Amino acid sequence: MPDAPATNMNMIEAINDALSVAMERDLDVTVLGEDVGYFGGVFRATAGLQKTYGKTRVFDTPITECGIVGVAVGMAAYGLRPVPEIQFADYIYPALDQLVSEAARLRYRSAGEFPMPITVRSPFGGGIFGGQTHSQSPEAIFTHVCGLKTVIPSTPYDAKGLLLAAIEDNDPVIFFEPKRIYNGPFDGHYDRPVQPWAKHPASLVPSGHYTIPLGKAALVREGQDLTVLAYGTMVHVALSVVEELGVDADVVDLRTLMPLDIETIESSVKKTGRCLVIHEATRTGGFGAELSALVQERCFYYLEAPVERVTGFDTPYPHSLEWAYFPGPIRIGMAIEKVMKD
Amino acid sequence: MSRSNLPPLRLHVPEPPARPGEEADFSHIDILPAGVTPRPDSAADSATMRDLAYGLVRVLDDEGNAVGPWNPRLSPDVLRRMLRAMALTRAFDDRMFRAQRQGKTSFYMKSLGEEAVSIGAAFALQRDDMCFPSYRQQGILIARDWDLVDMMNQIYSNKGDRLKGRQLPIMYSAKDASFFSISGNLTTQVPQAVGWAMASAARGDTRIAASWCGEGSTAEGDFHAALTFATVYRAPVVLNVVNNQWAISSFAGFAGAESTTFAARAVGYGIAGLRIDGNDALAVYAATAWAAERARTNHGPTLIEHFTYRAEGHSTSDDPSAYRSSEERSKWPLGDPVARLKAHLIAIGEWDEARHAAQDLELAEQVKAAAKAAEKNGILGHGMHQPFATMFEDVFEDMPWHLKEQSAQMMSERMRKWPKPGEGPR
């Protein structure tokens, strides 16, 4: 995308643009899901696509997530490249059998006869007063399944490049979109005014086609004393906290949880000797546990302090106490104090 | 790709009759006159009544008369109580919708135009029959005289909220009203109602269960699992499908309505299916009473399709002018449920316009007073009203060590944010 003209986009517009570019380039790309057709999705991510690409390539579906993913598997078996939307990640559970037992394993069980180039898009995460059924972060359920890739963008620029790469990938990808930052980055201070994307450099999105390879993290801030591993909304919160506290930290935006960019993680931790892992999802068995174990296994002799985790609490996402639940600047700050001690 | 001598296949994608800017068109809907649909014995074999799944049970005709075999012959007193509950539900919805618009809470969902579905059924069921509602059956709570302040406390997630501010507004739970905790995940309540009914039958109880889900929700696997269990065990349950024509932006055709009725789902499972005028409170009452009698006499489940119309947006997050004709509401052929019951009471000389207008004023005052009382307990817009530690209660009966640690962590965060005693939320 070297010289392509770029425009400021929010994350929804970048995702919409990626879908449009993918559909333009490849007739097999097919978008389906609840309310995605005429209306263009409850978050407007598929707005205008049906009009441009027609009803047989962009269509509304019955309300059955199991059915949506099940037919996507069938379409992929035919040779299409389906991009189903699950309206909220909280509603992906009825589709689990089709994802876990089918899409994830078909390449393996058919010895390559039936690859599954499916990209399941779904908004996830909290911070919008959505209560327990519009706020969850279930990514660790999917990273635990062999055969699924899991991708989580944190900026409009990345969202477009990663989504195009996911759609072009020949394996099934769970593409979780942090809905809290659809319209602007978030520093974690819920009581401060919201910033629009336009002021952020990564809201400049080149037109046309470009990809960001899956499995490559981004070092979004460089420092010497601490490695912060984060993804999605929490990248922005982490950046703002380390700035506020004046910590000389590497901040790594993982972007892809599976496959994981272990090299970037390892080289950063070996440099800094300290590691903080942040996610919004619940703690126990969360992806942070995996990260923590990997760092401990691979960087043990470089570590100057135990790996710290900052996460959501192990409760359903509460409605009114949302901001007491959210792993915000105070929780992160306390963990930084701990991991930086002596 | 294809063999050249065969015609190419075509993918059918449903399309509603009218989109924004187009004339509303309900000509595809066959509206049978009131009173013509026969009423079988509630113990009859489901195989003998398959036609009912394609018919339309209606009691109130266009002149406000109650006609035909399904007329439940309710006393004027009961009719007036039903009318009042419907009007109260409407007044409640109106005020709470505005409260959301004023920033007092995060979310609201109205049941405008569908009040008869909940209230007709609640009047026909026993108060201790167990209801497994969707998010649009607030009318059941109101018909069961549930405290409006209690409902509003939940909507405001305030310190009076029995559910401790944990649930999205309108996701009530009211065990004392035999009203199950509402889920945000569609259709989960339908097999649960069947299970409750199976348990009641297994114990030789006399109570039955009922569930409600939207027509869009019938696509979920849970719905079909529920029907299978219901027929296999002849569960004493009434399964209601509220066909309000829309599921957010998707018309009923995306749930299968282009090819058959929702009541007809019952036929394949061998259970009784009734398709009824959901804007006719008397038809809802009569069908529910029939199904309840069938269940209570061990003749098994009934599926009732309530044919109605979602008169406004899906929720406060929705703008229906983006996907459907704005004329639809006024052109809807089955009218408005409150207006129709009111016309009937007037036609039989038991009500008049002046009393109705006075009642509307009185109900608006009642709702306003309730809102004032609830707002004394706080509104969501003003922050967090629950003691922070309540977040960790009820995950389990007994709190494991890790939740105790996390709770302590949260309290230390709270101390950082609000170090002085008495500062910040409770």
Ligand SMILES: Cc1ncc(C[n+]2csc(CCOP(=O)(O)OP(=O)(O)O)c2C)c(N)n1
């Ligand atoms: C499992 C699941 N999938 C999707 C949703 C998102 N959603 C909420 S309401 C709704 C439409 C439901 O329509 P319908 O069943 O017709 O009920 P109505 O809103 O018309 O009463 C959708 C898709 C959800 N809540 N749960």
Ligand SMILES: [Mg+2]
């Ligand atoms: Mg509906």
